[in-house]
Amino acid sequence: MNRDLRHRILGQAVSAAVLLALAPPAFAQEPLAPTFDKWRPKAGVYAEPGNNFQSSCDERNDVTIDVSGKSVSGYEWACEVKKLLDLAPGSLKVEMTCRDYNLAQNLDSRDGKWENRLFKEIMFIKRLNETTISVQKSLNGKLKDPPWREAYCPLKTQRALAEAKLQAKEEAKQKAEEAKRKAEEERALKSAHPQDGVYAAAGSDFEERCTKFNDTIVTFAGKSISTASNICKINRTRVQLPDTVRIGATCTSPDAVSVQNTSTTSDGENLMFKKIDDKTVILWIINNGHFTGDGRTLSYCSDQVQRAYAGQHRTGKSVKN
Numbered sequence: 002m003n004r005d006l007r008h009r010i011l012g013q014a015v016s017a018a019v020l021l022a023l024a025p026p027a028f029a030q031e032p033l034a035p036t037f038d039k040w041r042p043k044a045g046v047y048a049e050p051g052n053n054f055q056s057s058c059d060e061r062n063d064v065t066i067d068v069s070g071k072s073v074s075g076y077e078w079a080c081e082v083k084k085l086l087d088l089a090p091g092s093l094k095v096e097m098t099c100r101d102y103n104l105a106q107n108l109d110s111r112d113g114k115w116e117n118r119l120f121k122e123i124m125f126i127k128r129l130n131e132t133t134i135s136v137q138k139s140l141n142g143k144l145k146d147p148p149w150r151e152a153y154c155p156l157k158t159q160r161a162l163a164e165a166k167l168q169a170k171e172e173a174k175q176k177a178e179e180a181k182r183k184a185e186e187e188r189a190l191k192s193a194h195p196q197d198g199v200y201a202a203a204g205s206d207f208e209e210r211c212t213k214f215n216d217t218i219v220t221f222a223g224k225s226i227s228t229a230s231n232i233c234k235i236n237r238t239r240v241q242l243p244d245t246v247r248i249g250a251t252c253t254s255p256d257a258v259s260v261q262n263t264s265t266t267s268d269g270e271n272l273m274f275k276k277i278d279d280k281t282v283i284l285w286i287i288n289n290g291h292f293t294g295d296g297r298t299l300s301y302c303s304d305q306v307q308r309a310y311a312g313q314h315r316t317g318k319s320v321k322n
Contacts, residue, residue, distance in 0.1 A: 040091045042066050042126055042134055045159045047151035050133070058154035061162055064136060066126070068095060073124060077102040080122060091128030097121070104141060190240045194221050195274050195282045198307045200299035211302035214310055217284065219274075226250065226272065228284060231260050233272065248272040261287050 048057035
């Protein structure tokens with residue numbers, strides 16, 4: 002090998018050594034974190050094994066777990082699952098927001114809103130075997146009690162409790178629908194009532210009779226109606242949807258023909274309003290057991306008159322009191 006070739010090979014070797022010396026140190030590759038299947042406890046009711054196991058299952062007074070449904074509950078406490086953390090195969094940490102009747106009352110029963118108090122709690126659940134788990138739950142955020150064992154209740158019990166839960170849910174739905182129906186009916190009934198206030202028949206002296214409050218005063222809220230000098234106390238109302246209210250009232254009439262007594266009417270009703278619109282109604286007063294004729298058309302007086310009457314009414318009540 003000639004001298005020039007040896008010099009070139011030696012120069013390349015020196016350059017490679019320099020580059021290796023200047024290169025940053027290589028780090029060993031971090032081992033991958035171990036992976037495992039995410040275990041979840043069976044959804045359902047659990048009870049502590051022992052002599053009272055079946056009765057505890059039937060009474061559902063130990064623990065009900067449904068982490069996929071985000072709920073965990075026990076005797077007079079119930080929690081919403083906020084976060085799940087897998088600790089190891091068959092081991093789980095559950096972070097929850099809970100309502101706890103006894104804990105809230107014991108902490109401060111003088112607080113008027115103690116029943117609505119929420120607690121941040123944790124629960125550790127560990128799989129012991131196919132049907133048994135270990136459970137540890139915090140109380141007011143602190144792990145005061147040691148873990149205890151809970152066993153999955155028999156399938157027969159699970160089905161019975163699931164059916165009872167479904168039935169309770171259905172009953173609650175029906176009650177909600179019934180309450181909604183009644184609320185809608187109540188709104189319809191109220192919309193059929195003429196609005197309370199001062200009314201007068203149309204005519205040249207309409208404004209004058211409005212101002213003097215001497216035509217018709219309707220106060221369903223106060224259970225009274227004054228009309229044509231009759232002062233009537235409302236005893237009962239019956240709505241004929243969509244727009245008619247029939248009234249049974251006891252009336253006195255110092256200056257006018259008396260209103261027929263309800264004891265002499267077949268249905269116990271002696272007054273009737275038909276609502277034309279928010280400002281107009283027709284009033285009938287019973288005569289010989291019948292609502293006859295076209296009735297008396299009344300119009301709602303101006304807002305200024307209504308305010309004046311309301312002010313006088315308040316003043317009158319204050320003086321009387």
